[in-house]
Each structure stands twice: as C-alpha cells, then as structure tokens.
Amino acid sequence: GENVEQHPSTLSVQEGDSAVIKCTYSDSASNYFPWYKQELGKRPQLIIDIRSNVGEKKDQRIAVTLNKTAKHFSLHITETQPEDSAVYFCAAAGANNLFFGTGTRLTVIP
Amino acid sequence: GAVVSQHPSRVICKSGTSVKIECRSLDFQATTMFWYRQFPKQSLMLMATSNEGSKATYEQGVEKDKFLINHASLTLSTLTVTSAHPEDSSFYICSASRGPQQPQHFGDGTRLSIL
Numbered sequence: 001g002e003n004v005e006q007h008p009s010t011l012s013v014q015e016g017d018s019a020v021i022k023c024t025y026s027d028s029a030s031n032y033f034p035w036y037k038q039e040l041g042k043r044p045q046l047i048i049d050i051r052s053n054v055g056e057k058k059d060q061r062i063a064v065t066l067n068k069t070a071k072h073f074s075l076h077i078t079e080t081q082p083e084d085s086a087v088y089f090c091a092a093a094g095a096n097n098l099f100f101g102t103g104t105r106l107t108v109i110p
Numbered sequence: 111g112a113v114v115s116q117h118p119s120r121v122i123c124k125s126g127t128s129v130k131i132e133c134r135s136l137d138f139q140a141t142t143m144f145w146y147r148q149f150p151k152q153s154l155m156l157m158a159t160s161n162e163g164s165k166a167t168y169e170q171g172v173e174k175d176k177f178l179i180n181h182a183s184l185t186l187s188t189l190t191v192t193s194a195h196p197e198d199s200s201f202y203i204c205s206a207s208r209g210p211q212q213p214q215h216f217g218d219g220t221r222l223s224i225l
Binding site: 042046 | 142144151152153154156159203210211212213214215216217218219221
C-alpha cells in the first residue's frame, strides 16, 4: 500500500517568513495530493491540492509543488501570519483512499 | 460548497454503552464516506471506507463487529461503536467524497469519552 512520510514534525518560523513542509510517497500510481490544515480540536480543512498532471499550483500565499519522478511534493507558505499556526497534513490518493502523512505542527511567532 | 455535518460533537458515556455517530453531506452526494480515528497529536488513522449501498471496507486491525458502519444513502453514513470501553475513547472524524481521487471534506469530529 501507499506510505506517506512528512517532514518536519514541528516547524517554528517568525511572522513574515516562509514555511516549507515536505512529503514523500511510495506508490507511483497515486495521482492526487491534497494538503489539509487542522487547528486544535477542529476538522481538517482542505487548503490546496494538486494532481499529477501539473508540477506546481499556487493560491495566494500557499503553493504546492510536485515531483512525480522523485515521488515528493511540498507545501510552501509565504509571508506567514500567526493564524497560519496549525497542524498541516499532506496526503496521497490511491484508487479510493487518502493516505495521510504524520503531520507538521507549524508555529508562527509574532 | 462541500459541507459535511457530523453529530454528536461530544459524547460521554458509561462503559458497555453503544454510541452512534452520524455523518451527513449537506450539499453534495457522497458516493464514498470515510471514518477516521485520531489520537492526540497524531495523524488521521483510516478505520473504514463505505460506499453507498454496499458493505464497508475495514482497515486491518479494525474490528468490524465493534465498529458498525452503515451507508444507507448518498448523504448519510453512521458509525456505531458497540459496547464501548475506555480504550475506545478517541476523536472520530468522518469525511465524504464525490468519487475516487476527489477531495475529501471532513466533518467536525466526535470526541468520545468512555468512563
């Protein structure tokens, strides 16, 4: 089955700096890669996703890059704000299921 | 939009009680619904996948007789934790998807505490 690894597990950045979270996956058949943001005690919220037919996607301060050959994808948050503090999960989609990474706790220091 | 409603949000009950959790897609038809369990500071662990009108597919290690899943319509799935014990205490979250490799939209989760 699919195996998704995510790094780092924790990340602290100063407000205004950029944050990068990286994930790798094992199943070359996976072709859908969403990123979720989860605040404490709340639901995971989809913030951006990318399919295997593109290498990069951007939505305001958030961007995701995908390297299918190397089987890794990354989340980039620019101009970080305190409200970006949360746990971020990457995921890779197999035929039907999502396989989640272990999460990254991002703290943006004002 | 893609709104998923999950109820109840919080349950506290005695050991041996059965607890039913509902997951509804409010503004779209969900061909597939997923049930996850999340321990504190950990990732989402998939318990089972349910498709409307068919039996749920359980992940390895998840007892199907313990966690009963019903997906009776394209907008409703239920998870029943039967004869719950303290070790079943956890945060359970459902999600719903329009189809394979489509975004999953999550409910608010249910915090289950078994005394």
